[in-house]
Amino acid sequence: xxxxxxxxxxxxxxxxxxxxxxxxxxxxxxxxxxxxxxxxxxxxxxxxxxxxxxxxxxxxxxxxxxxxxxxxxxxxxxxxxxxxxxxxxxxxxxxxxxxxxxxxxxxxxxxxxxxxxxxxxxxxxxxxxxxxxxxxxxxxxxxxxxxxxxxxxxxxxxxxxxxxxxxxxxxxxxxxxxxxxxxxxxxxxxxxxxxxxxxxxxxxxxxxxxxxxxxxxxxxxxxxxxxxxxxxxxxxxxxxxxxxxxxxxxxxxxxxxxxxxxxxxxxxxxxxxxxxxxxxxxxxxxxxxxxxxx
Amino acid sequence: xxxxxxxxxxxxxxxxxxxxxxxxxxxxxxxxxxxxxxxxxxxxxxxxxxxxxxxxxxxxxxxxxxxxxxxxxxxxxxxxxxxxxxxxxxxxxxxxxxxxxxxxxxxxxxxxxxxxxxxxxxxxxxxxxxxxxxxxxxxxxxxxxxxxxxxxxxxxxxxxxxxxxxxxxxxxxxxxxxxxxxxxxxxxxxxxxxxxxxxxxxxxxxxxxxxxxxxxxxxxxxxxxxxxxxxxxxxxxxxxxxxxxxxxxxxxxxxxxxxxxxxxxxxxxxxxxxxxxxxxxxxxxxxxxxxxxxxxxxxxxxxxxxxxxxxxxxxxxxxxxxxxxxxx
Numbered sequence: 001x002x003x004x005x006x007x008x009x010x011x012x013x014x015x016x017x018x019x020x021x022x023x024x025x026x027x028x029x030x031x032x033x034x035x036x037x038x039x040x041x042x043x044x045x046x047x048x049x050x051x052x053x054x055x056x057x058x059x060x061x062x063x064x065x066x067x068x069x070x071x072x073x074x075x076x077x078x079x080x081x082x083x084x085x086x087x088x089x090x091x092x093x094x095x096x097x098x099x100x101x102x103x104x105x106x107x108x109x110x111x112x113x114x115x116x117x118x119x120x121x122x123x124x125x126x127x128x129x130x131x132x133x134x135x136x137x138x139x140x141x142x143x144x145x146x147x148x149x150x151x152x153x154x155x156x157x158x159x160x161x162x163x164x165x166x167x168x169x170x171x172x173x174x175x176x177x178x179x180x181x182x183x184x185x186x187x188x189x190x191x192x193x194x195x196x197x198x199x200x201x202x203x204x205x206x207x208x209x210x211x212x213x214x215x216x217x218x219x220x221x222x223x224x225x226x227x228x229x230x231x232x233x234x235x236x237x238x239x240x241x242x243x244x245x246x247x248x249x250x251x252x253x254x255x256x257x258x259x260x261x262x263x264x265x266x267x268x269x270x271x272x273x274x275x276x277x278x279x280x281x282x283x284x285x286x287x288x289x290x291x292x293x294x
Numbered sequence: 295x296x297x298x299x300x301x302x303x304x305x306x307x308x309x310x311x312x313x314x315x316x317x318x319x320x321x322x323x324x325x326x327x328x329x330x331x332x333x334x335x336x337x338x339x340x341x342x343x344x345x346x347x348x349x350x351x352x353x354x355x356x357x358x359x360x361x362x363x364x365x366x367x368x369x370x371x372x373x374x375x376x377x378x379x380x381x382x383x384x385x386x387x388x389x390x391x392x393x394x395x396x397x398x399x400x401x402x403x404x405x406x407x408x409x410x411x412x413x414x415x416x417x418x419x420x421x422x423x424x425x426x427x428x429x430x431x432x433x434x435x436x437x438x439x440x441x442x443x444x445x446x447x448x449x450x451x452x453x454x455x456x457x458x459x460x461x462x463x464x465x466x467x468x469x470x471x472x473x474x475x476x477x478x479x480x481x482x483x484x485x486x487x488x489x490x491x492x493x494x495x496x497x498x499x500x501x502x503x504x505x506x507x508x509x510x511x512x513x514x515x516x517x518x519x520x521x522x523x524x525x526x527x528x529x530x531x532x533x534x535x536x537x538x539x540x541x542x543x544x545x546x547x548x549x550x551x552x553x554x555x556x557x558x559x560x561x562x563x564x565x566x567x568x569x570x571x572x573x574x575x576x577x578x579x580x581x582x583x584x585x586x587x588x589x590x591x592x593x594x595x596x597x598x599x600x601x602x603x604x605x606x607x608x609x610x611x612x613x614x615x616x617x618x619x620x621x622x
Contacts, residue, residue: 035411086595093357096414097547098594104544104587112580226422229415264430271419278408278416 002138007255013144013213015251016151020206021228022235022243023158024199029238030175031195032088034095038079038103040225042200045072045106046207047121047216048114054123061123068208069201076200080193110218118215125212147209154205155244162240171195223267227254230274236287245285249273318465322458331457337569338464339526344549344561345471346518351547352556353484354511355491359543360401360417363424364516366538368394368523370428373441373533383447383528390524391517398516402509421540428535440534444527460529467525468562471518476558478514487511488556548590554600563601 024039049071053064083102087095130140162168174181174191182188207221214220227250235246253273258266277284325331343365350358368390375386401420405413428435435441446455447463454460478484487507489497498504527533545568553564575582597604 035414083591090594090598091355092411093351093355093414094594094598096357096411097551098591100544100547101587101590101594104590105584106587108581108584108587112584226415226418230419233412233415265426268423268426271423274416274419275404278412279404282407282412 002136003259005138006140007259008252009138009140010144011252011255012248013141013147013251014255015231015248016147017206017210017224017247018228018231018250019244019247020151020154020202020209021224022231022247023240024202025229025232026238026240026243027195027199027202029232031171032084032192034084034092035099035229036199037096037099037225038083038106039199039203039228040221040223041103041106041110042072042076042203043207043210043221043224044110044216044218045075045200045221046204047211047220048110048119048207049204050123050208050211051114051119051121051216055119055121065208069204072204073197073201076197077193079200080196084192084196085189107218107222114216114218116218118217121211121216123212141213143209143212150205150209154202158240167191167194227270230270234273234277234284236284239284239286242284242286249285319462322461328457331461333569333573335457335460335464335529337566338461338468339522339529340546340549340565340569341468341562342464342471342522342525343519343546344553344565345468345475346515346522347546347550348475348556348561349515349518350511351550352561353479353487353491354508356508356511357414358401358417358512358515359414359540359547360398360420360424361515361519361546362538362540362542363421364394364398364519365523365526365542366424366428366535367397367516368520369527369533369538370435370441370523371520372524373444373527374434376445376528377441377443383445383524387447387521387524390527391520394520394523395513395517398512398514398519399509401516402512406505406508418540421543425535425539428538435535438535440532441527442532444531444533446531447528457529464525464529467521472558472562479558483507483510548586548593550600551590552593552597552600554602554604554606557600557602557606560600560602567601 021039021043024042025035028034028036028039046068049068050061050064053059053067054061059067079102083098084095087098125142125146128142130142130145132138132140160168162172170181170186171191171194173184174186174188178188203221206224210220210224228247231246231250232243233246234249235244236242250270250273254266254270257269261269322331322334325334343361346364347361350356371393372383372386372390375381375389376383381389401417405416408416429437431437446453446460448454452459454463479488486497486502487510489500489502490504490507494504549564549568550561551564552567553562554560572582575585578585593600599606
């Protein structure tokens with residue numbers, strides 16, 4: 001029972017990471033209807049930036065945290081300018097390939113800058129454990145609590161952002177009908193750039209949160225990115241609550257299947273979920289049934 | 295609106311063809327180093343793979359990133375059949391092609407209803423599953439150790455261990471694939487597939503069998519990749535799972551993009567160019583892969599039809615401009 005609880009807990013924490021990255025996917029799908037295959041590399045960027053600030057430069061963690069998120073946001077603006085905008089009038093597939101090129105570029109630049117060896121990072125909690133209820137009680141990793149708490153706060157924050165702020169409402173309007181929104185004076189291209197910044201910041205946040213539970217490597221974002229994409233589909237294409245539900249589902253299934261079925265084939269299960277969903281419920285958990293969305 | 299089949303071919307003088315043919319046949323005898331010959335053979339194997347890629351992405355506009363996995367299925371099939379079961383290379387090669395073709399068929403059938411992004415993701419998933427199975431199903435694949443001592447193809451008493459002789463074997467398959475791609479592209483079915491790529495709804499409305507076309511493209515692509523896998527296994531004589539990763543697929547995709555998507559010569563040009571490029575870019579050292587990634591983006595922006603498209607446009611300067619077969 002205790003083991004099951006621990007598994008659920010760590011599964012939800014990992015699921016939150018997927019949810020954050022999946023939110024980045026979903027925002028871009030809604031605003032420009034493309035898939036950014038470099039989304040996972042924003043996670044890696046977050047990991048390496050926090051390592052640079054805290055471990056190499058000796059900054060305090062809680063000061064570095066916002067700096068990294070803002071830095072990643074600026075990187076997202078750059079990404080939009082160099083990677084998306086020159087290609088925006090070509091086809092969807094061409095843009096996907098372009099983001100693939102940028103993903104290769106980012107990963108290999110990271111290896112050149114920070115080296116190929118996995119970097120350890122243990123801020124802000126070190127290696128402490130939280131034990132609830134005696135010797136054989138529930139052992140929790142504080143980092144997992146932080147992940148869950150921050151993700152929950154962020155989801156509530158994003159909800160308010162999209163519902164009540166001027167920019168958020170404009171973004172939703174642009175996502176619903178680009179032409180009409182532009183006619184009403186919504187600055188569509190600036191919003192697109194902002195969406196990229198937001199997606200990059202979300203990815204980097206996931207990277208900062210993930211860094212202490214894994215090592216920081218150039219490859220750390222790849223699998224997270226792929227699984228977050230699975231979460232995007234499982235949750236419901238383009239649905240914000242869906243991205244969160246999908247992320248948590250993938251995280252839970254992964255934790256449980258690794259413990260009870262096979263840890264060697266852990267990564268396979270995420271793809272099996274994807275295939276099962278695509279075959280039997282292609283609209284996802286929370287998605288609406290639509291016909292083609294070109 | 296008129297429909298034309300084929301692409302108004304000009305007649306090329308016979309001595310040009312003979313001259314070019316002679317040069318291609320004599321080529322390996324002008325390469326002195328063993329390493330140069332290895333590169334030459336790898337360029338041919340890559341050509342085959344990129345031609346296979348072109349079948350899906352170039353003709354139907356579907357971005358499938360399972361190419362390296364299909365290649366791996368071919369390589370492992372051939373390697374296991376010859377080393378464990380003692381089968382001859384000449385039987386293992388078609389078996390590899392058929393099995394990879396079957397895998398392509400299944401992939402195509404399963405992803406039939408999916409639109410672009412979903413499909414790309416499923417193929418990435420497929421690719422990862424294949425890699426993990428190659429890595430973990432040790433009884434059959436020897437896991438991370440890979441399979442060693444794969445016998446080179448033998449033709450009677452003659453073993454094709456010599457890269458000069460292997461060249462002709464690989465060349466044969468590349469020419470066959472080129473011939474087939476050319477014929478197929480201008481055939482009724484090939485045109486139907488291209489119509490499918492340009493507008494699926496319209497193509498279906500005028501009676502193109504969308505399902506049949508897509509599955510066929512996947513199957514043929516798998517077949518070509520499987521044959522390339524078998525050739526690679528018996529040329530390299532050693533294979534391991536990490537060779538068939540997503541990274542390899544991205545390499546093939548770059549070859550296709552740089553050569554020219556949807557063109558006939560493009561895949562071969564791209565394969566040769568990117569096989570030799572690392573040699574010319576030695577000075578970049580560790581930055582090579584980063585430059586590579588950036589290069590993909592730059593090609594998409596500045597050379598959307600690749601080298602072949604660019605050359606084609608140069609040749610037909612006064613005409614209607616470069617004729618694009620690639621997905622728009």
